[in-house]
Amino acid sequence: MIPARVDSLAAGTPADAVTIDEAVQLFYARLRSANWTVQPEDEARALCFCLLIRRLDPTVHPRTVAAILQGAKGHAFDATTLVNVLASLGFRYLHVMIDPAALDRRVMPALVDPFGASPKVLYIEDDHLFLFEGRSGHHVPARGQLDPGDIFVFSRLIEEDQPTSRRMRAATGRTWFFALMWRFAPQIRVMLVIAMGLNLLSLAVPILILAVHALVVSTGNAGALGYLCLGAGLVIGVEFLLRRLRSSFATWMTARLDYLVGCASFEKLLNLPAATLEGAELSAQIARIKSFEAVRDFLTGPLMASAMELPMAALSLLLLYYLGGMLVLPVFGVMVALCVVIWVAQRQTAIAMRIAANESSLMQQFTLESFAKLESIRADGLGPRWLQRYRELSGREQMAMMRLGNIGIVAELVAHGLVGISTFLVLYTGAHLIWAGSIGTGVLIAAVTLQLRALAPLHATVGMVARLEQLRNAIAQIDELMGLDEEETAERRSIATFKLSGHLQFSGVALRYDSKAPLVFSGFSLDVAEGEVIGIFGPNGSGKSSLLKMPLGLVVPQLGGVRLGGFDIRQLNPADLREQISYVPQHVDLFSGTVAENLRICLPIARDSEIEQALDEAGALETVRQLPEGLQTVLDPARIAAVQPLLRDRIGLARALLRPAGLMLIDERPSAMLLAGLDEDLRRILARRRGERTILFVTHRTDFLRLADRVVALTGDGGAHVGPLDKIMSVL
Numbered sequence: 091m092i093p094a095r096v097d098s099l100a101a102g103t104p105a106d107a108v109t110i111d112e113a114v115q116l117f118y119a120r121l122r123s124a125n126w127t128v129q130p131e132d133e134a135r136a137l138c139f140c141l142l143i144r145r146l147d148p149t150v151h152p153r154t155v156a157a158i159l160q161g162a163k164g165h166a167f168d169a170t171t172l173v174n175v176l177a178s179l180g181f182r183y184l185h186v187m188i189d190p191a192a193l194d195r196r197v198m199p200a201l202v203d204p205f206g207a208s209p210k211v212l213y214i215e216d217d218h219l220f221l222f223e224g225r226s227g228h229h230v231p232a233r234g235q236l237d238p239g240d241i242f243v244f245s246r247l248i249e250e251d252q253p254t255s256r257r258m259r260a261a262t263g264r265t266w267f268f269a270l271m272w273r274f275a276p277q278i279r280v281m282l283v284i285a286m287g288l289n290l291l292s293l294a295v296p297i298l299i300l301a302v303h304a305l306v307v308s309t310g311n312a313g314a315l316g317y318l319c320l321g322a323g324l325v326i327g328v329e330f331l332l333r334r335l336r337s338s339f340a341t342w343m344t345a346r347l348d349y350l351v352g353c354a355s356f357e358k359l360l361n362l363p364a365a366t367l368e369g370a371e372l373s374a375q376i377a378r379i380k381s382f383e384a385v386r387d388f389l390t391g392p393l394m395a396s397a398m399e400l401p402m403a404a405l406s407l408l409l410l411y412y413l414g415g416m417l418v419l420p421v422f423g424v425m426v427a428l429c430v431v432i433w434v435a436q437r438q439t440a441i442a443m444r445i446a447a448n449e450s451s452l453m454q455q456f457t458l459e460s461f462a463k464l465e466s467i468r469a470d471g472l473g474p475r476w477l478q479r480y481r482e483l484s485g486r487e488q489m490a491m492m493r494l495g496n497i498g499i500v501a502e503l504v505a506h507g508l509v510g511i512s513t514f515l516v517l518y519t520g521a522h523l524i525w526a527g528s529i530g531t532g533v534l535i536a537a538v539t540l541q542l543r544a545l546a547p548l549h550a551t552v553g554m555v556a557r558l559e560q561l562r563n564a565i566a567q568i569d570e571l572m573g574l575d576e577e578e579t580a581e582r583r584s585i586a587t588f589k590l591s592g593h594l595q596f597s598g599v600a601l602r603y604d605s606k607a608p609l610v611f612s613g614f615s616l617d618v619a620e621g622e623v624i625g626i627f628g629p630n631g632s633g634k635s636s637l638l639k640m641p642l643g644l645v646v647p648q649l650g651g652v653r654l655g656g657f658d659i660r661q662l663n664p665a666d667l668r669e670q671i672s673y674v675p676q677h678v679d680l681f682s683g684t685v686a687e688n689l690r691i692c693l694p695i696a697r698d699s700e701i702e703q704a705l706d707e708a709g710a711l712e713t714v715r716q717l718p719e720g721l722q723t724v725l726d727p728a729r730i731a732a733v734q735p736l737l738r739d740r741i742g743l744a745r746a747l748l749r750p751a752g753l754m755l756i757d758e759r760p761s762a763m764l765l766a767g768l769d770e771d772l773r774r775i776l777a778r779r780r781g782e783r784t785i786l787f788v789t790h791r792t793d794f795l796r797l798a799d800r801v802v803a804l805t806g807d808g809g810a811h812v813g814p815l816d817k818i819m820s821v822l
Contacts, residue, residue, distance in 0.1 A: 114140045115227060117152065124156040124695045125686060132167040134208040134224030138201060139172050141211050141222050145199040146181060146244055153669075155179070156694035160687065169203055173242065181244045190241060195219075197243040204239035254354075254572070266572040267385075267565045270350060277343050284336045285398035289405055291332070292543055294325045296409070296536035303532030340394060344386050351385070351568060361576040364644040385568075388561045396550040406544035414529055414537045420515035421541045424508050428548040431508070435501035435555040442497055443559055446490040453487045456480065498556050505552040509545050516541050577643075577664050590655035590670045592752035592784030594618040594641060599650035601636060609808040610636065614650070616802065616812055620752065621781040625795040625815070626788045628804030634788045635676060637804070638755045642668055654753065672749045672783070676757040678742030680727040685714055685741070688725060692745045704748040707778065709771040710740035736766045743771060747779075754779065756787035764791070773797065 118140045128136045158178045173183050199213035208225040221232040250257050253269040305314040411418040520534035596616040602609045610633035639645040640652050643664045689701045705711040717723035776797050795815050803811040803818045
């Protein structure tokens, strides 16, 4: 590879080629208008970041970048933040310390962060090398020697080429967690080398015992004792340093793994189909994210140390055989017995742990049900019966936990007995060998120490069989989660090549919530023209909310299909699809953050003026202006829900209005909110947006249904009627 030099590339560049990149300036201004706060000293780097984005991925949408920058809010836009944002956009980086003139053109664009100067971007344009000055925003031909500094080069991170991707795991046969651990192979090798060093140092103890007995005790000469003490101190010091180094490696690797597994698990949960998540309990979702705790305990606890010390057992046996010959036989026999104890205890623990988990799950379900229905339990006088159920379930749970604990206690008692037997046999055999003159007293003392060292890892493992089973279950749970099919498979960060219209079609849709449940509706078909307003009503459980969620892909029908803008929604990327639909759920969720941030959830690049316009149309602008800091007031979701529920619902409406979508879905609003004034807001929105957006809304009020062009009446027994309100009412 011959590096492309600055001098040779710039030779044919005109001297006066100095330009200002208006596209970068506009991109930067668009992000700034979305409340991206950049300190004056960071503006040069922010402009360089915008140019890098435009060069690395010209199709990236500003809203994607703005959404990521919202997560980095409050941090100085330094080199670390820039790298993290680009990593979130799917780019890896390489930090190099070389002369910028020696960079190969194939790795450009590159961020040059000179020491004591403003950042710059080095890039190729029409086979010429240019330098983008972040401070001035100018593009100048790169000539001569460039200032030295940190250089960052970026490349697209291809998910399918990662060791943890499904394709690579299928090729290598590794599980997800093992593939992730493979990234830490260099660190694991270093830890194994350190463990080997510690194992060798541990052999110094019996060797020192032999030396003291041979050079001091037997001869009566204390002159060598000082040198032996010095050697012992040196061994202790080196062992301390090695153990500290091993702990540092283990702590770093644990923290890194914890971060990677936690982020990957959370991202996986976000990308799973809605039906997969709705069928699982909240406790199960939390348990999936917290699965790594058992792995963390293994890496930082005594179990990891015992695993690293297993080679010590073989070394101790070899040295024991070298010193005492026949003394190794009882130790080897006890080691085999300990392995059998571990195997039996592991099998029994696995069964007992599954039983205990089932009992704990039943107890947890009962507790949640009790708190949810506490008022009904009191009103119906079910307290004594509920207390009896609690005693039964609690007793079953505690008995299962006791049986699980007893397995470990019995296994540990057996292990203690085996170690005692081993010590007795070594002493017994050693005494006979001493009487026979085969070994000396010092060898027997060293042999006892060696046999304890050889048995220590297996002895410790017996007491941690339950943790081993928890570790195995945690890894299996992580692998199971990461092996689930995601909802999203297409590229998410590029600009949509088309904008969907509001033309919505349901074709022969059939839906049931469970395989054993009756059909909610069957053969439902509806063709909604662009700009049409459709009202939906029906009894509870008739599928009104499910019908609204179908265009979003949140509810998948068993039969039939849904088309939006002429496209089958199954052919579209779910994220791109939902970005083109405005949706007001039945229960509006607010997040801890400012009013503006809660609105920008649906449109990260929204300007403050656009947010105010949406709030005004939803009837919430005056209320927001009365808040202490207006749009920048930090909301407390729990307090808003209790004190100002009307504001919460109006913010939900404003979110839907803020998103420039051709289809708007409004689920049924609570009667209390409608009576408090939300009904006038809905009337105003329906009147103003009629013809501009296709609107589907759910309501039980006849006065709202009269605002619709057509009405859908769901009967709850699988049927549906579509038509003008008067005609539908005459049929029903």
